[in-house]
Amino acid sequence: MKTPFEQVLTDVTAKLQHPLLSFSDSEKLVIALTDTISDTLQMSLNARNQATLVVSGGSTPIPLFKKLAAYDLNWANVNVTLADERWVDENHDDSNTQLVKTQLLQKRASAARFIGLKTPAVDIDSGLDSCSTALKQLPQPFDVVILGMGNDGHTASLFPNTTTLKEGLSPATDKLCLSCQPPTAPHQRITLTYPLLSSAKQVILHIAGEDKLLTLQKALAAKNQADMPIRAFLQDPSINFVVYWSP
Numbered sequence: 001m002k003t004p005f006e007q008v009l010t011d012v013t014a015k016l017q018h019p020l021l022s023f024s025d026s027e028k029l030v031i032a033l034t035d036t037i038s039d040t041l042q043m044s045l046n047a048r049n050q051a052t053l054v055v056s057g058g059s060t061p062i063p064l065f066k067k068l069a070a071y072d073l074n075w076a077n078v079n080v081t082l083a084d085e086r087w088v089d090e091n092h093d094d095s096n097t098q099l100v101k102t103q104l105l106q107k108r109a110s111a112a113r114f115i116g117l118k119t120p121a122v123d124i125d126s127g128l129d130s131c132s133t134a135l136k137q138l139p140q141p142f143d144v145v146i147l148g149m150g151n152d153g154h155t156a157s158l159f160p161n162t163t164t165l166k167e168g169l170s171p172a173t174d175k176l177c178l179s180c181q182p183p184t185a186p187h188q189r190i191t192l193t194y195p196l197l198s199s200a201k202q203v204i205l206h207i208a209g210e211d212k213l214l215t216l217q218k219a220l221a222a223k224n225q226a227d228m229p230i231r232a233f234l235q236d237p238s239i240n241f242v243v244y245w246s247p
């Protein structure tokens with residue numbers, strides 16, 4: 001007899017068009033995900049002598065960052081950038097740049113080349129051009145994109161029902177990044193757009209907790225992407241997208 005929660009997991013797995021890897025705890029997930037990321041980066045280093053890893057902010061990836069930082073890779077040839085950034089200076093505690101520099105770019109990974117999204121521009125919209133120029137210098141498609149998800153269905157800084165969301169999710173946009181003013185979260189944000197994120201060789205949604213699995217179930221139960229932007233990824237069978245979940 002399945003518990004109600006096991007039924008949610010079964011339902012989500014059945015409805016997803018992409019694989020869901022579930023782990024009994026966060027530590028096991030982090031070990032498996034670190035192996036996947038480092039193998040993919042290593043393949044690219046072998047083939048092209050460089051690799052690009054795109055990471056998200058939030059609290060979920062912190063144990064992953066710590067583990068990855070100690071991994072034996074030629075980090076000097078690895079580019080690291082962000083799926084999104086809050087429009088705050090690096091010394092602000094909400095800065096994703098600060099998070100990545102203090103949690104990921106340590107130990108062996110301190111040799112990696114970090115490309116941030118926050119610029120010295122006076123405001124966010126004036127910063128988009130130089131952000132886009134920096135992103136264009138990175139080899140594309142990216143090797144690995146790690147996304148998180150909020151319980152409102154946002155991912156990166158593609159927030160529900162925001163003014164720039166339609167363009168951010170449009171497969172036809174030629175923009176690499178956009179600004180976003182989330183009504184439900186602090187700070188203006190810069191986010192990479194859906195076509196850029198989703199074109200990565202490997203897109204990983206890293207989520208933890210029963211609440212996130214229920215959010216995923218809700219996202220799979222209807223179609224409107226403006227209400228839950230994560231649906232853009234869930235509904236696209238052409239992308240290489242995998243969900244990693246632990247309680």
Ligand SMILES: O=C(O)C(O)[C@@H](O)[C@H](O)[C@H](O)COP(=O)(O)O
Pocket residue numbers: 056057058059060061083084085086096147148149150154155156157
């Ligand atoms: O910088 C950010 O806020 C993000 O990139 C965002 O999309 C994050 O991944 C989710 O909000 C999940 O955050 P948690 O991991 O804290 O739940």
